[in-house]
Amino acid sequence: MPEQKTIAATGNIFVAEAMRQCAPDVMAAYPITPQTTIVEEYAKFVAQGKVHTEYVTVESEHSAMSACVGASAAGARVMTATSSQGLALMWEELHIASGMRLPIVMANANRALSAPINIHCDHSDVMGARDTGWVILFAETAQEAYDNTIVACRVAEDPDVLLPVMTCLDGFITTHSIDRGQTIDDETVKAFVGERKPDYALLDTANPVSHGSFAGLGGPFFEFKRSQRDAIDRSKPVVERVGAEWSKIVGRPFGLIETWGLEDADVAVVVIGSSAGNARHVARQLRAEGGTKAAVVKIRCFRPFPAAELAAALKGMKAVAVLDRAESFGAEGGPLFLETRSALYDLERRVPVVNYIYGLGGADVKLELMRRVYSDLSDIASGAAAAEGLRYLGAR
Amino acid sequence: MSEPKWDLTRLGEWKAEEFPLGAVIPEAGNSQYYRTGGWRSERPVRDPKVCTQCLLCWIVCPDAAIRVAEEKIADDTFDYDHCKGCGVCANECPVDAITMVPEGCELTEAEKDA
Ligand code: SF4
Ligand code: SF4
Numbered sequence: 001m002p003e004q005k006t007i008a009a010t011g012n013i014f015v016a017e018a019m020r021q022c023a024p025d026v027m028a029a030y031p032i033t034p035q036t037t038i039v040e041e042y043a044k045f046v047a048q049g050k051v052h053t054e055y056v057t058v059e060s061e062h063s064a065m066s067a068c069v070g071a072s073a074a075g076a077r078v079m080t081a082t083s084s085q086g087l088a089l090m091w092e093e094l095h096i097a098s099g100m101r102l103p104i105v106m107a108n109a110n111r112a113l114s115a116p117i118n119i120h121c122d123h124s125d126v127m128g129a130r131d132t133g134w135v136i137l138f139a140e141t142a143q144e145a146y147d148n149t150i151v152a153c154r155v156a157e158d159p160d161v162l163l164p165v166m167t168c169l170d171g172f173i174t175t176h177s178i179d180r181g182q183t184i185d186d187e188t189v190k191a192f193v194g195e196r197k198p199d200y201a202l203l204d205t206a207n208p209v210s211h212g213s214f215a216g217l218g219g220p221f222f223e224f225k226r227s228q229r230d231a232i233d234r235s236k237p238v239v240e241r242v243g244a245e246w247s248k249i250v251g252r253p254f255g256l257i258e259t260w261g262l263e264d265a266d267v268a269v270v271v272i273g274s275s276a277g278n279a280r281h282v283a284r285q286l287r288a289e290g291g292t293k294a295a296v297v298k299i300r301c302f303r304p305f306p307a308a309e310l311a312a313a314l315k316g317m318k319a320v321a322v323l324d325r326a327e328s329f330g331a332e333g334g335p336l337f338l339e340t341r342s343a344l345y346d347l348e349r350r351v352p353v354v355n356y357i358y359g360l361g362g363a364d365v366k367l368e369l370m371r372r373v374y375s376d377l378s379d380i381a382s383g384a385a386a387a388e389g390l391r392y393l394g395a396r
Numbered sequence: 397m398s399e400p401k402w403d404l405t406r407l408g409e410w411k412a413e414e415f416p417l418g419a420v421i422p423e424a425g426n427s428q429y430y431r432t433g434g435w436r437s438e439r440p441v442r443d444p445k446v447c448t449q450c451l452l453c454w455i456v457c458p459d460a461a462i463r464v465a466e467e468k469i470a471d472d473t474f475d476y477d478h479c480k481g482c483g484v485c486a487n488e489c490p491v492d493a494i495t496m497v498p499e500g501c502e503l504t505e506a507e508k509d510a
Binding site for chain 1: 411421
């Protein structure tokens with residue numbers, strides 16, 4: 001096993017380090033809190049000559065993703081990072097990047113969307129982009145943010161996939177807290193990610209092609225969308241395979257979903273990102289107290305959605321709580337709830353599922369709030385309460 | 397006019413996986429195969445007696461539909477297979493040497509009926 005170095009750094013520094021090791025040809029980025037320190041650190045690598053990357057400073061995120069699209073179509077390995085309003089401003093190019101099948105890797109520091117203005121963590125930004133055709137990975141910790149970035153590079157450029165990948169980490173909680181983690185040597189990452197070999201590249205002047213063509217009424221637009229659906233479906237085994245390969249090198253787990261305490265659990269919590277730690281901590285406490293036997297299921301890969309994996313993990317549960325750090329105003333619940341409940345629909349036995357909206361705009365996810373979720377789950381499991389109603393966890 | 401180098405005869409039947417990835421067209425300069433002349437309701441006509449050979453129309457035509465031979469506007473000025481009749485050339489010509497003429501106006505009433 002190659003030697004790994006244990007360091008203490010913020011999630012953003014871990015991401016910048018992983019990007020440096022993947023050695024993109026182009027980075028086009030615009031700063032936005034709490035993502036800024038990723039591109040700031042990367043700019044230092046450029047200034048110090050540690051990378052060969054063409055660093056494009058742009059006037060907005062709209063331009064950042066546009067430049068990424070152009071560079072990727074030219075045949076370059078391209079990375080960027082954004083957050084919140086920045087991701088929102090990129091929205092139209094997100095569709096263009098996936099439709100043109102460009103393997104761009106982007107870190108997203110999850111942050112609330114205005115109004116009112118807020119710079120803290122929730123998942124409203126990425127959930128607004130969940131249907132843009134990007135593969136979406138989430139990190140619980142700085143370590144996972146590092147690992148996800150490297151895995152993302154391989155997945156994006158896999159010939160079976162060729163789609164952009166977004167790697168998300170929770171704003172401030174993961175981006176700015178100093179965390180302990182391991183990095184591996186440059187050579188190992190370099191060998192793992194390999195070189196990008198584009199099928200069509202604008203810079204390949206011996207074989208000129210047209211990118212960004214028109215497929216209007218009666219044209220093949222419908223067929224192109226179908227092939228995009230096939231590609232993101234194909235990405236699922238690729239994420240698993242590449243993740244498993246990386247996991248073997250570094251000795252850390254990597255799964256579409258990651259489960260804890262599933263074997264003997266009566267109830268389960270489904271959660272994304274940094275709050276998975278709180279959920280496990282309280283589940284462990286409750287078990288130690290002789291209380292509820294709960295499992296925690298963390299979603300690491302949100303797109304493609306691990307529906308079959310979730311159904312297999314949650315079947316037989318007496319009650320399941322889905323924790324959403326984003327709203328889907330006017331819908332039956334948050335986005336994770338909608339998809340989780342849909343994933344469980346075909347099970348023989350109905351699993352009661354309840355939805356909590358939590359932590360919007362960085363609202364603190366205190367342990368006693370997590371306890372409340374487990375105690376509600378016990379009540380539902382015992383039949384003392386019904387699994388109904390959208391619950392705003394801890395809102396006054 | 398040349399023909400496309402890739403085989404498009406079955407294009408209307410292609411399945412999703414048969415199209416080049418990401419809607420790439422693996423042959424550059426392919427817009428010549430698309431005849432935009434059919435969009436035209438008015439056609440540009442140049443009066444060589446007024447024209448000063450400034451070449452401005454050739455520069456501004458968005459469809460490269462104005463022919464130049466030996467550094468001069470060609471006698472056979474317009475490529476009507478591709479000129480879509482936008483009128484930019486007529487508008488930009490500094491000496492009004494280009495007139496936009498309604499399509500079909502050269503036909504007699506009998507020809508129009510036929
Ligand atoms: S009418 Fe438009 S397309 Fe036709 S020659 Fe003039 S500028 Fe070109
Ligand atoms: S712009 Fe007018 S004057 Fe100039 S070359 Fe064209 S037709 Fe002649």
